[in-house]
Amino acid sequence: MINALSYVVVQTPHLDAWIAQARHHVGLHVDVVEPGVCVRLRADEKVQRLLVSACEGESSMGMGFGVLDAAALENTRQALEDAGYPTTAGTAEELRLRGVEGMVHFTDADGVRLEVAYGLADAETAFVPGRPLGGFRTGDMGLGHVALITEHFDELSHLYRNVLGFKVSDHTQAPFRVEFLHCNPRHHTLGLAYTGGPAKIYHLMLEYNDFDDVGRAYDMALVNPECIGVTLGRHINDHVTSFYLKNPDGWMFELGWASRTVGPDWGVEELQGMSLWGHDRTWLPDDKREEARQILKRLADQGVRAPVVTTAQTAKAKQ
Ligand SMILES: [Fe+2]
Known part of the structure; x- marks a missing residue:
């Protein structure tokens, strides 16, 4: 079934601001498809990881999930139809x-x-980050993860688990109901949250290979603190x-590391909270924000800590 988040598709009335933030702050590689109309944002050797197009009015964001080949795409299409989700084949222009x-x-x-696709091509040119950095961790873990705030928690959980083949990583009830799902070695490719608020895209997590690149992105964000939606912290x-950086459309990039x-031996856990420390969610209502603070205080009093496991050593390799 689904093996990764391959790419995301964005429609935005703020294309120029998207390009500026993607290139100079996040450090993505910008390939202009048509000036003022469409850009491909690259995070690695692939031809695109975010396809961003200009639109009038409301912005939108959709996800492109990867499958192995044409047979897997057909199997997934049939499973979606059987589950009551009518599908439409992509046009030649959409594929291009x-x-x-x-x-x-x-x-x-x-x-x-939601798109399901196979055969995401490599670009003809090398990946060149928009600012000096050590690249993004993708490969068999896909682009990163997306967190959605949904009004239809049970329906989406059923779709991803029982139709698209995701497995539960863990879940929590506080400070709001969240389920984390995986489809490859990445701990989660999808987070589903029910906050009682309207459905919206919450964030897209992109993972740097180097910790210093998170810190530099945070330095840049501190110049304009209103763009920080969630402060620096570590997930439990x-x-x-x-940390979480608001993008021009109001949802966020989570810029992370490590x-x-x-693996197959993973056991589902009930989480004691969302973060080990930090991650003050500036967008939460006051009561939920206070509840999150109390959870952090409890974890701190208990001395809960987690090991850091790194795989990327780009900084060392380049010296
Ligand atoms: Fe996240």
């Missing part, structure tokens, strides 16, 4: 812009566009150290 060999798309219960489950991986 994404650099994929085959794709179908459908819409989830919150109205989010995937062990990512990160996520842990999961």
Whole structure:
């Protein structure tokens, strides 16, 4: 079934601001497809990882999930149809812009566009980050992870687990209900949250190979603190150290480092919270923010800590 988050598709009325932030702050490689109309943002050797197009009015974000080949795409398409999700085949133009060999798309219960694709091509040119950095951790772990705030928690959980083949990593009830799901060694490729608020894209996590690149992105964000949606902190489950940067459309990039991986022996856990320390969610209502503070205080009093496991050594390799 699904083996990774391959790419995301963005429609935005703020294309120029997207390009500036992607290149200079996040450090992605910007390939202009058509000036003022469409850009491909690259995080690695692939032809695109975010396809960003200009639109009028409301912005949107959809996800492109990867499958192995044409047969896997057909199996997934059939499973979606059987589960009551009508699918539409991608047009030749959609395939060309994404650099994929085959794709179908459908819409989830919150109205989010989901694509399933295979054959995401390598670019013809080398990856050149938009600012000096050690690259992004992708490969068999895919682009990163997405967290959604949903109004249809049970329906989306069923879709991802029982139709698309994701497995539960862990879950929590506080400070709000969240389920984390994986489809490859990345601890989670998807987070589903129910906060009682309206459905929206919460964030896309991109993982740097080097810790210093998180710190530099945080330095840049501190120049304009309103762009920080969640302060620097460390997650209790995937062990990512990160902060959250608001993008021009109001949802966020989580810029992180050193996520842990999961294997077949993984056991589902009920989490004691969302973060080991930090991660003050500036967007939460006051009562939920205070609840999160109390959870952090409890974890601190208990002395809960987690090991740091790194795999990337780009800084060392380049010296
Ligand atoms: Fe995250």
